[in-house]
Amino acid sequence: MTERSLLDPTSERTPSSRERLARPETLSGLKVGLLDISKARGNVFLDRLEALLTARDVTVSRFSKPTFTKPAPIDLRHEISTTCDVVIEALAD
Amino acid sequence: MKLVAVVKRECPTCTLIEPVLKQLDATDGIELTVFTQDDPMFPAGVASVSFDEDLSFSYHHDVETVPTLIADDRERIVGWSRDAWEQFTGVDGLGPGLPDHRPGCGSLSVDPSLVDELRARFESHRLRARRVDLADLEDEMEALYDRGWTDGLPVVPPTERRVLRMLEGTTRAADEIVAVVPPDLVECTVEKVAINAVLAGCAPEHLPVVLTALEAACTDEFNMHGLLATTMPVGPVLIVNGPIRRRIGMNSGVNVLGQGNRANATIGRALQLVIRNVGGGRPGGVDRATQGNPGKVSFCFPEDEEGSPWEPLHVERGFAREASTVTLFPGEGPRGVIDQLSRDPESLARSFAACLRTVQHPKLPMVFDAILVVSPEHGRVFREAGWTRAKVKERLHELTLLEGAEIVRGAGGIAEGVPDWAKDTQLPKFRPEGIVLVHAGGGAGLFSTIIAGWANGETGSQPVTREIR
Amino acid sequence: MHDIVDLEARGIPSAFVASTEFVVAADTQARALGFDAVARVFVPHPIQDRTDDEMRALADAAFDEIWASVTR
Numbered sequence: 001m002t003e004r005s006l007l008d009p010t011s012e013r014t015p016s017s018r019e020r021l022a023r024p025e026t027l028s029g030l031k032v033g034l035l036d037i038s039k040a041r042g043n044v045f046l047d048r049l050e051a052l053l054t055a056r057d058v059t060v061s062r063f064s065k066p067t068f069t070k071p072a073p074i075d076l077r078h079e080i081s082t083t084c085d086v087v088i089e090a091l092a093d
Numbered sequence: 094m095k096l097v098a099v100v101k102r103e104c105p106t107c108t109l110i111e112p113v114l115k116q117l118d119a120t121d122g123i124e125l126t127v128f129t130q131d132d133p134m135f136p137a138g139v140a141s142v143s144f145d146e147d148l149s150f151s152y153h154h155d156v157e158t159v160p161t162l163i164a165d166d167r168e169r170i171v172g173w174s175r176d177a178w179e180q181f182t183g184v185d186g187l188g189p190g191l192p193d194h195r196p197g198c199g200s201l202s203v204d205p206s207l208v209d210e211l212r213a214r215f216e217s218h219r220l221r222a223r224r225v226d227l228a229d230l231e232d233e234m235e236a237l238y239d240r241g242w243t244d245g246l247p248v249v250p251p252t253e254r255r256v257l258r259m260l261e262g263t264t265r266a267a268d269e270i271v272a273v274v275p276p277d278l279v280e281c282t283v284e285k286v287a288i289n290a291v292l293a294g295c296a297p298e299h300l301p302v303v304l305t306a307l308e309a310a311c312t313d314e315f316n317m318h319g320l321l322a323t324t325m326p327v328g329p330v331l332i333v334n335g336p337i338r339r340r341i342g343m344n345s346g347v348n349v350l351g352q353g354n355r356a357n358a359t360i361g362r363a364l365q366l367v368i369r370n371v372g373g374g375r376p377g378g379v380d381r382a383t384q385g386n387p388g389k390v391s392f393c394f395p396e397d398e399e400g401s402p403w404e405p406l407h408v409e410r411g412f413a414r415e416a417s418t419v420t421l422f423p424g425e426g427p428r429g430v431i432d433q434l435s436r437d438p439e440s441l442a443r444s445f446a447a448c449l450r451t452v453q454h455p456k457l458p459m460v461f462d463a464i465l466v467v468s469p470e471h472g473r474v475f476r477e478a479g480w481t482r483a484k485v486k487e488r489l490h491e492l493t494l495l496e497g498a499e500i501v502r503g504a505g506g507i508a509e510g511v512p513d514w515a516k517d518t519q520l521p522k523f524r525p526e527g528i529v530l531v532h533a534g535g536g537a538g539l540f541s542t543i544i545a546g547w548a549n550g551e552t553g554s555q556p557v558t559r560e561i562r
Numbered sequence: 563m564h565d566i567v568d569l570e571a572r573g574i575p576s577a578f579v580a581s582t583e584f585v586v587a588a589d590t591q592a593r594a595l596g597f598d599a600v601a602r603v604f605v606p607h608p609i610q611d612r613t614d615d616e617m618r619a620l621a622d623a624a625f626d627e628i629w630a631s632v633t634r
Contacts, residue, residue: 004233007251008223009242009288009370011279016225018239018597021575023634032632033574035565044614045579045605048621049628071564081572086632089565093581093609228596236596239571 024085028057033084035072036064042091049088068092094123096182097163099145099156101130104198107160110173111136113188120184130159130201151202152215158197172197212257219267220256222284237292242370244362244390248292259287262297263304271304272311274372275318276379281307281371286363289370293363293391298341299356301561302419303363306331306393309421309559310364316554320423320547321374326386327547330424330464331361331393332531334407335417337561338395345397347535350427350466350542361393386426394533400469401532402476409482409530410558417561422464422529423547423554432471433539438478441471442485445541446492450522452545456500456510458520462527462546462556465489468534471541486528493522524549529556563591566600577601577631579624581609601631 008016024030032053034046050060063080065072072080080087098114100107115138118125126141130151133144145151154163158171162181170181174194178187202211227236233250237243249255260267260283267284274281283304290303310317310329320327333343344354352358368374376382382389398405407418430448435441445465453461467475475485497518502510511520527549534541547554569576580588582604592600605620612620 003250003252004227005253006225006227007220007253007256007284007288008225009251009285009292009366011274011277011281011285011371011373012223013277013279013373016223018599020599020601021570021573023575023632025634027629027633039609041609041612041617044617045621048618049625052621052625065565071568077565077568077572081569081574084574087566087569087574087576088579088628088632089576090579091581091605091609092578092584093607229594231596239596 027053027086030085031059031061031083033061033063033080033087035080035087035089036062037068037089037092038064038066039068039091039093045091049090094182095165096123096125097166098125098127099130099151099154099159099161099163099200100127100136101159101198101201102132102135104159106173106195106197108135109191109195110160110188111138113173113178113191114139116187117182117184123182123184147214148202148207148211149215151200152211156200157203159200160197161200209254209258212261213254216257217253219260220253220284221268221282222256222288241375242292242366244365244369246390248366249294251288251291255291256284256287259291259295259297259300260284262300263287265304272307274307274311274367275374276321277371277373279371279373281367285371286367289366290359290363292366292370293359294355295359295363296341296355299360299363302331302333302337302341302356302360302393303367305559305561306360306364306419306421307367309419309557310368312557314555315421315423315557316552317368317372318374318379319552320554321368321372322379322381323547324381324383325547326382326384326389326425327423328386328389328392329361329364330388330422330544331364332406332420332422332464332529333360333393333395333418334398334405334412334420335561336415337417338398343395345395345533349394349397349533349535350392357393357395358391361388361391364393365389365391388424388426392424396531397469397533400472400536402472402480403482403485403530403532406529406531407558412558412560418558419561420529420556420558422462422544422556424464424544425546427466427542427544430541430543431539432541435474438475438480438485439488441474442488443492445543446489448543449489449493449528450495452522452543454509456495456504456507458495458500458511458522459524460548460550460553462523462529462549464529464531464542464544464546466531466533466542466544468538468541469532469536470539472532482530486530489528490521490523490525494519495522563588563595563600567595567597570597570600575601575632577603577628579603579605579628581605581607583607603627603631 118139128143128145128150161171163169265283269283270280343356432444452463497515566576605624
């Protein structure tokens with residue numbers, strides 16, 4: 001047993017592994033952020049996603065990371081999280 | 094006769110008696126097995142030598158000293174003494190030329206540097222809690238925040254070793270159910286309390302207080318669920334009495350209600366972490382406190398019995414002085430009372446009464462209890478005048494009788510208050526048992542403290558005292 | 563992946579889109595971050611040498627799955 005194996009202090013009534021957040025019924029009417037990781041061709045993909053989403057009554061905002069080699073800067077993450085209801089990040093290859 | 098000897102080469106007494114072991118091995122009627130803790134080649138000249146490399150034999154047979162000699166799986170002797178060994182084995186002439194006796198050494202299975210590891214090796218099956226493995230990239234402290242196990246301050250990662258060490262602090266079985274914890278009404282085992290005690294930073298000797306506090310908190314009378322769910326700024330306040338205070342190093346003197354003492358700080362915290370983690374009671378969830386108070390992180394202190402002018406709180410509440418107890422009170426944060434000029438008890442009592450009237454609101458009687466923590470300098474005023482506990486409380490109750498006309502709704506231009514029918518009566522601020530008197534604090538300072546309570550009565554909460562076993 | 567884990571922690575349902583080259587790496591990363599269930603959608607590799615029309619076609623083909631990854 002390693003030091004990274006811990007005993008659960010809870011009632012164990014919820015799963016111990018991390019779950020996805022609850023999702024909305026639909027994206028229509030919501031603000032969706034499209035985060036470009038800035039790898040080549042990704043912008044074309046995201047342009048098309050934007051068009052498809054907009055056609056379904058989604059308000060789309062575009063963001064891009066300075067580099068795909070690191071996590072997004074904290075200011076960018078803050079901006080995204082305070083202005084968007086949902087985020088899609090693309091396109092890693 | 095079946096003989097088992099447990100030895101280690103590193104022990105000079107064990108090497109001294111190597112010839113004795115050979116003698117016994119060669120004796121008819123003696124079947125000797127030697128378990129050696131550190132060197133499989135030791136002792137030489139004995140037929141049956143077993144290398145207790147993982148110390149499982151030594152651990153499970155509670156070997157504390159080497160050499161230990163066990164006869165027929167029943168009796169045992171330790172160390173070397175010719176007389177004792179000859180009598181024990183029935184064999185004469187053992188170890189000619191050796192000194193008559195020599196004390197043994199510590200067994201490896203009780204070596205302080207190995208204890209945690211051995212406990213984890215041999216006792217971990219006792220632990221039933223789900224294991225949670227941290228992911229490779231998770232920081233071990235951040236992970237505990239991410240999982241929602243903390244009260245906002247960092248907690249100690251509850252590894253098996255730490256939890257097993259914590260369980261050494263009680264003789265109760267790990268799977269014994271301590272209480273049914275609100276709000277989720279979860280059966281909470283000793284093990285779960287131990288895990289949260291580790292989170293809180295408790296030492297093993299603190300665990301019995303936490304266990305008893307949890308039992309007291311989960312009684313109908315204390316009504317932990319109500320206390321948690323209320324919008325009032327209250328939480329469990331723990332007062333500890335009896336010999337356990339000194340034994341576990343609690344602080345009843347300078348800064349008794351403040352930070353710095355591990356026992357004071359972690360015992361109260363452990364209780365709240367159990368409510369949070371096991372019971373599921375969290376701020377924003379069932380805990381709806383409008384403002385809360387910092388004591389909801391932890392609020393636990395011992396009474397200063399030794400310097401008190403009175404018998405201890407637990408004696409007043411019907412327990413023997415030698416008993417150790419914890420009293421749970423549904424309380425807010427503390428508020429100071431200053432009186433630097435009262436030399437007589439009547440004047441001091443009037444100061445206290447004037448401040449006690451404002452518990453929750455000066456125009457609301459009967460519904461709220463309060464703790465009055467009297468400091469040593471204030472206590473001396475009562476001691477010198479010979480005022481007993483009972484006398485102090487009696488006078489405080491008299492002095493906090495409220496005039497109906499002053500406390501009805503609208504009186505003083507304040508909408509809050511009691512209904513109009515009370516206008517020509519007097520109503521007591523506190524119910525008969527409503528003032529809890531405690532003595533604590535540093536020797537210098539003419540300040541005492543009031544800890545206001547939540548609602549008492551059927552739908553509220555009553556103080557509960559339980560003996561710590 | 564770090565960004566998605568962080569955004570979910572901030573309360574924003576999120577998903578990322580990657581080429582099929584990333585399937586195994588994504589599983590490994592997700593596990594290492596303690597979040598096996600991270601929402602992810604894969605589009606057929608390669609990406610770099612696709613024409614604009616091909617990229618748009620990939621987006622069209624992946625759209626329903628992307629929509630599903632961030633809705634109930």
